[in-house]
Amino acid sequence: MSKRIAGPEIERLIQLLAKVPGLGPRSARRAALHLIKKKEQLFEPLSAAMNEALEKVRVCSVCGNVDTADPCSICTDPRRDAGTLIVVEDVADLWALERAAAMNVRYHVLGGTLSPLDGVGPEDLNIAGLINRVAEGGVGEIIIAVNATVEGQTTAHYITDQMADMGVKVTRLAHGVPVGGELDYLDEGTLAAALKSRTVF
Amino acid sequence: MSKRIAGPEIERLIQLLAKVPGLGPRSARRAALHLIKKKEQLFEPLSAAMNEALEKVRVCSVCGNVDTADPCSICTDPRRDAGTLIVVEDVADLWALERAAAMNVRYHVLGGTLSPLDGVGPEDLNIAGLINRVAEGGVGEIIIAVNATVEGQTTAHYITDQMADMGVKVTRLAHGVPVGGELDYLDEGTLAAALKSRTVF
Structure with a gap:
């Protein structure tokens, strides 16, 4: 926002929410407002879940999960x-x-x-x-x-x-026709691979 | 997720993120993973901003802002x-x-x-x-x-x-043609209102 509307805390929240994949500047504003309105049902539990995940979640040193x-x-x-x-x-x-x-x-x-x-x-x-x-x-x-x-x-x-x-x-992984997929919509490379790797019916 | 994959803390985070407007179950998973990966650049600052907003933001008793x-x-x-x-x-x-x-x-x-x-x-x-x-x-x-x-x-x-x-x-508020709008795409009601409220050029 070009203009200070609702306090630096809310603007900072919007700025950071806008960096979450799936949200942009516009939807971040909507999300922030929704969180503020649903304080007890969503904002507080989400904040608590984030704090807990931040504290406990780590990357597995064996596999990277x-x-x-x-x-x-x-x-x-x-x-x-x-x-x-x-x-x-x-x-x-x-x-x-x-x-x-x-x-x-x-x-x-x-x-x-x-x-x-x-x-x-x-x-x-x-x-x-x-x-x-x-x-x-x-x-x-x-x-x-x-x-x-x-x-x-x-x-x-x-x-x-x-x-x-x-x-x-x-x-x-095998290449081939996705389950439920329609041949008409598939690219030539996938169709060729599916033909080449055909299996006995 | 039907199956426990990555600990109840992460699943709870995903569940709550999915309730944020703009995110769904699928994008909430992507968002959670992105947050975990960008722990210092995004997850920690966002969590801090949420804590601060939760603590400080209130509804104005005069106007509802x-x-x-x-x-x-x-x-x-x-x-x-x-x-x-x-x-x-x-x-x-x-x-x-x-x-x-x-x-x-x-x-x-x-x-x-x-x-x-x-x-x-x-x-x-x-x-x-x-x-x-x-x-x-x-x-x-x-x-x-x-x-x-x-x-x-x-x-x-x-x-x-x-x-x-x-x-x-x-x-x-006045009804009329949106600034930058094309007449061809406007509904009849808006066009009729814009004609009725025409102004001197």
Whole structure:
């Protein structure tokens, strides 16, 4: 706001809310006003939840997941297969795969993808940690579940190269038609990949 | 999330963030993750700003604005014309009018509009407060700046009736073509109103 309307505390709250992904300057104002109006129902509980998360949440030193415990609850869960690691770019991808609940295994969060143009090299990602985990033994398969973007695929190739002599199987997610997807809307690359990897009916 | 992934503290944070207008369940997850990743740059300052706003922000007992002072900084500003009150539905409308910075006057926030179907009657709005302010004297004009909806117009008529014998001038915002607007995209009602209220060029 160009003009001081409602005290520096509210303006500072709006400025910071506007930096939250999904909110912009306009919706941050609406959000701030909503919080102030719903003080007991939302503002106070949200503030308390944020204080608690700030105090307790940390990054897992083993896999890079965020949790209130370090190592995280996934890394310490004895019911999970420690012999398979799913390598993801981001914690959001880990959460997405957990929601799919298809495999009861462990993860490794890279924290991004290789991107020479943006100055992101292997040392900026948690790749050394992955190599250490494999070198310690016990890992039989690495499933590379990075995004199907140029950067993601570059990263996948780099990791595959690093793992070449470590006696670990490296796999990647299948390409194909999304479940519920319509062929008409799919790009040629996906259709070609789905044809190539066709399965017996 | 159907499955416990990252500790109850993070899930509670996501649940509460999802109630903020502008965020949904999916963007709340992204927002929570972003906050955790940008702990020092965003999460800590935002949490501190929320704590401070929670502690200091209150509703002005005179006009219904939100501010850190009561009466608010608008009600106590001696440079503002206390003889004119702009009546708005919501604090967001007050902020919008302040951004326009067209008039240096005071406000009265109703806190909603009359809506018999939703059970909102005059006693649920801050109309008694408006009548008191006018009865105390010193107010020469009330500008009704409610939304141009059915409920807004019903509320405007109700307030005009209440003010009938109080010796105060009641005006409302002009209808017309929005500045920068294209005629082709405007509804007939707006165009008819703009023609009726045409001004000399």
